[in-house]
Amino acid sequence: MIRLLIADDEDLLRGALAALLELEDDLTVAAEAATSTDAVRLAREHRPDIAVLDLEMPPADGLHAAEQIRAELPTQIILVTRHARPGVLRRALAAGVRGFVPKTTPATRLAEIVRDVAAGRRYVDPDIAASALTENDCPLTGRELEVLRASRTGASVNEIAAEVHLAPGTVRNYLSSAMAKLGASSRHAAAHRAWEEGWI
Numbered sequence: 001m002i003r004l005l006i007a008d009d010e011d012l013l014r015g016a017l018a019a020l021l022e023l024e025d026d027l028t029v030a031a032e033a034a035t036s037t038d039a040v041r042l043a044r045e046h047r048p049d050i051a052v053l054d055l056e057m058p059p060a061d062g063l064h065a066a067e068q069i070r071a072e073l074p075t076q077i078i079l080v081t082r083h084a085r086p087g088v089l090r091r092a093l094a095a096g097v098r099g100f101v102p103k104t105t106p107a108t109r110l111a112e113i114v115r116d117v118a119a120g121r122r123y124v125d126p127d128i129a130a131s132a133l134t135e136n137d138c139p140l141t142g143r144e145l146e147v148l149r150a151s152r153t154g155a156s157v158n159e160i161a162a163e164v165h166l167a168p169g170t171v172r173n174y175l176s177s178a179m180a181k182l183g184a185s186s187r188h189a190a191a192h193r194a195w196e197e198g199w200i
Contacts, residue, residue: 002118003030005046007039007065008054008080013103017052020107027111036065043069050114054103055081055088063092070096076117080105086132087198089124099123138199144178147171148191149200 004021006029008014018029030046033039036057043051043065051069053062066077078099079092092100098117101110102125113123140148143166150160157175161168175187184190194200 002027003048005031005048005051007033009034009057024111036060039065040068050076052078055079067095085196089132090198101125139181144174145200147174148194151187152191
């Protein structure tokens with residue numbers, strides 16, 4: 001029997017996925033989590049064979065939870081996502097994630113992928129893999145990347161300025177420039193996009 005942890009912040013999706021996977025003779029859902037924090041806590045508590053984690057989960061994200069779980073447990077990780085970016089795929093593979101699938105994957109196919117991962121194999125959705133091979137070059141300068149990286153923590157402009165040793169006005173200019181290049185409406189959106197692409 002393969003024991004699973006299912007983590008997704010959308011209750012309906014998480015419940016439906018757990019119910020569908022429970023129908024499989026060789027799979028059982030040991031725990032369900034709605035946040036990345038709960039996913040890590042429940043993984044420690046239940047020690048599942050495989051954790052199926054939503055990438056876009058608060059308060060951190062599924063990849064952060066995957067890194068924490070993999071650092072402490074032999075639990076294998078499958079990440080499920082709506083928007084797969086090449087940079088996230090690279091980071092996931094580097095963190096030891098064994099499966100990377102879109103949310104459009106049917107439950108029966110996910111069950112097969114779970115079995116493959118449990119048998120020691122790796123699965124990356126072909127469309128996600130193809131996008132990773134054809135990713136765009138980064139349009140941002142080193143300084144723009146530096147201020148975006150610092151802003152990922154939610155720091156204020158003054159805190160970012162202190163961290164990167166620039167004047168607050170200069171930081172604002174770099175953030176504005178990065179937002180314009182990425183078509184982002186806020187510095188947080190720009191930083192998230194840069195993170196998704198693997199640039200920071």
